[in-house]
Amino acid sequence: MSPLSSADTTTDAPAEDDVEVEVEVDERRQAILDELTSRLGDGVVDSHIRPGDDLWVRVERPRWRDTGAELKAMGFAFFDFLSAIDWMPSPYGRDMDAQEDRVVAGEAPPDPAPVEQGYAGGDTRFQVIAHVIDVERSLGVHLKVDLLDDELSVDTWSDLYLGANWHEREAMEMFGITFLGHPNPVKLYLPHDFQGFPLRKDFPLLARRVRPWPGIVDVEPMPGSDSDDGEDE
Amino acid sequence: MTATSDRDQLDALVARAHDNRVNLDFETEGMTLNIGPQHPATHGTLRIVARLDGEEVVSAEPVPGYMHRGYEKLTEVRSYPQINTLINRIDWLGSFANEVPFILAAEKLMGVEAPPRAQFIRTILFEMSRIANISLFIGDYGLQLGGMTAGFYAFRDREHVLNQIEAATGGRFHPNFDRIGGLKDDLPKGWIADTHAAMDKLLAFCDEMDALLMGNEIFQSRTRGIGVIPADIALSYGLSGANLRASGVDWDIRRDACPPGMAYDEVDWTVWTHPDGDCYGRTWVRLQETREAAKIVKQLLDKIPGGPVMAKVPRIIKVPEGEAYVETENPLGAMGYYVVSKGDLVPFRVKIRSASFNNISVLPWVARGAYVPDLVSILGSLYFILGDIDR
Numbered sequence: 001m002s003p004l005s006s007a008d009t010t011t012d013a014p015a016e017d018d019v020e021v022e023v024e025v026d027e028r029r030q031a032i033l034d035e036l037t038s039r040l041g042d043g044v045v046d047s048h049i050r051p052g053d054d055l056w057v058r059v060e061r062p063r064w065r066d067t068g069a070e071l072k073a074m075g076f077a078f079f080d081f082l083s084a085i086d087w088m089p090s091p092y093g094r095d096m097d098a099q100e101d102r103v104v105a106g107e108a109p110p111d112p113a114p115v116e117q118g119y120a121g122g123d124t125r126f127q128v129i130a131h132v133i134d135v136e137r138s139l140g141v142h143l144k145v146d147l148l149d150d151e152l153s154v155d156t157w158s159d160l161y162l163g164a165n166w167h168e169r170e171a172m173e174m175f176g177i178t179f180l181g182h183p184n185p186v187k188l189y190l191p192h193d194f195q196g197f198p199l200r201k202d203f204p205l206l207a208r209r210v211r212p213w214p215g216i217v218d219v220e221p222m223p224g225s226d227s228d229d230g231e232d233e
Numbered sequence: 234m235t236a237t238s239d240r241d242q243l244d245a246l247v248a249r250a251h252d253n254r255v256n257l258d259f260e261t262e263g264m265t266l267n268i269g270p271q272h273p274a275t276h277g278t279l280r281i282v283a284r285l286d287g288e289e290v291v292s293a294e295p296v297p298g299y300m301h302r303g304y305e306k307l308t309e310v311r312s313y314p315q316i317n318t319l320i321n322r323i324d325w326l327g328s329f330a331n332e333v334p335f336i337l338a339a340e341k342l343m344g345v346e347a348p349p350r351a352q353f354i355r356t357i358l359f360e361m362s363r364i365a366n367i368s369l370f371i372g373d374y375g376l377q378l379g380g381m382t383a384g385f386y387a388f389r390d391r392e393h394v395l396n397q398i399e400a401a402t403g404g405r406f407h408p409n410f411d412r413i414g415g416l417k418d419d420l421p422k423g424w425i426a427d428t429h430a431a432m433d434k435l436l437a438f439c440d441e442m443d444a445l446l447m448g449n450e451i452f453q454s455r456t457r458g459i460g461v462i463p464a465d466i467a468l469s470y471g472l473s474g475a476n477l478r479a480s481g482v483d484w485d486i487r488r489d490a491c492p493p494g495m496a497y498d499e500v501d502w503t504v505w506t507h508p509d510g511d512c513y514g515r516t517w518v519r520l521q522e523t524r525e526a527a528k529i530v531k532q533l534l535d536k537i538p539g540g541p542v543m544a545k546v547p548r549i550i551k552v553p554e555g556e557a558y559v560e561t562e563n564p565l566g567a568m569g570y571y572v573v574s575k576g577d578l579v580p581f582r583v584k585i586r587s588a589s590f591n592n593i594s595v596l597p598w599v600a601r602g603a604y605v606p607d608l609v610s611i612l613g614s615l616y617f618i619l620g621d622i623d624r
Contacts, residue, residue: 054558162594
């Protein structure tokens with residue numbers, strides 16, 4: 001191939017984006033949050049707005065169904081996705097090295113890191129997260145709900161948002177969460193006799209246990225960075 | 234069986250016959266038809282369990298999972314640059330487009346923005362992967378409905394786009410070219426003129442398909458009024474891309490909610506919708522989208538600014554703690570990555586929202602009451618890539 005070249009292009013720099021826009025978008029999300037709070041009352045536990053970008057709302061578990069219904073009434077008709085997050089840090093280490101193999105070799109397991117939830121906080125290990133969009137306003141809302149540690153269940157959305165059916169089946173088999181009232185609670189991807197819940201953090205990635213990760217052997221220098229000027233940590 | 238009257242025995246026989254779904258009233262017998270996992274219309278290994286009453290589909294339930302690769306689990310043990318290689322394989326016909334939302338999500342968390350030149354080239358390659366993806370759909374859909382010629386023409390003209398993608402990235406199907414903070418390389422010399430020529434060929438291909446396929450009477454009779462999805466059902470199932478716009482919903486992420494890091498505000502193009510929501514509408518919208526994508530590419534090629542293609546980023550990429558969701562308008566529809574980072578080399582959790590997963594979940598709704606030959610029309614027009622369902 002011929003050498004790299006930028007000779008056949010112009011050098012016009014594009015205009016900088018207007019910073020004013022962000023404040024305006026922020027107000028739009030605040031309005032949505034206010035409306036949702038007025039509809040749900042104290043069902044809203046916590047919320048987080050990243051100006052000009054995104055909105056997170058955490059609701060109480062008994063109000064999860066109401067939340068879906070209210071959002072649909074507010075015009076959030078587009079169902080984007082529903083899934084879950086396991087906030088427990090992986091006991092096998094979340095770094096590049098397979099710490100599991102050290103445990104097998106007789107070393108002490110690493111100290112468990114504290115559980116820290118993300119935006120809009122959380123109190124429990126498992127959270128269900130959903131994203132719905134109002135296509136008229138082109139705005140989305142992330143909904144989160146804490147699940148009780150001893151009873152992983154929450155009401156289904158599959159009759160409010162028809163697309164939630166498959167997403168809930170996926171969350172069901174991957175995390176072991178029960179969606180109460182789901183019309184077809186069978187596994188979606190996995191074989192019907194599969195044991196365990198693969199996306200839980202305490203489910204080991206078996207390929208890693210069979211053959212440990214060789215570690216960082218070759219770090220390719222990124223284009224644009226100098227070779228060894230100490231930019232790595 | 235203990236001693237029973239003839240009446241009891243007859244009742245038991247009738248009950249057993251009912252259980253075996255043999256209808257004693259001389260009605261037609263129900264039948265279960267397995268379509269796939271290996272079927273040319275499934276773009277991979279999707280199995281559909283269809284229950285039929287004569288020629289009519291009573292229910293059609295897709296059974297995915299034959300190609301599930303567990304990418305969401307694998308992302309938790311791979312660094313961000315390594316994940317780029319994995320997610321190339323989600324929608325394998327528009328691979329570059331898979332990389333972009335993930336890279337944009339990581340860039341958002343890191344507070345990095347790609348230089349303007351990289352944003353332009355990124356958008357160009359994004360649209361070119363759309364063309365590569367959808368042009369194959371148009372040909373393949375013709376093939377599924379019995380029009381072989383469209384398939385040959387599509388494969389012939391898709392080569393022009395793939396050659397240009399290969400010239401720029403080195404990979405025809407899995408470019409792995411997008412990087413956090415920019416692109417792997419600059420464009421090769423002469424690429425811009427060649428791509429202009431390739432886009433002209435693609436525009437001619439679209440005109441050809443318009444006449445050859447869309448104008449064909451058999452094609453129209455097999456697609457018009459078949460598999461109608463109303464707008465509210467489409468939204469409720471989360472259908473996106475051309476499937477949503479063919480139901481009359483005027484929503485395009487590129488125009489309405491474009492994430493920073495792409496250059497769509499620099500170009501002028503049209504978002505097409507179709508009022509019918511049938512198989513014909515979906516195909517028509519896709520054909521228009523291919524045209525518009527070629528126009529976007531041609532406009533951007535004329536406007537590419539100079540400068541570097543890579544921002545200053547650390548050699549070892551550690552993404553700060555936080556959560557980000559970035560969604561882009563991929564060839565198959567809305568594709569997004571919900572990235573949760575704990576400040577490590579690897580993400581804490583990545584939820585991959587792929588377009589085909591939602592798009593194909595509508596199949597049980599839309600196939601109910603259709604006829605068996607229409608099932609292929611509907612399945613083809615929803616257009617999915619199996620890797621995009623199974624991930």
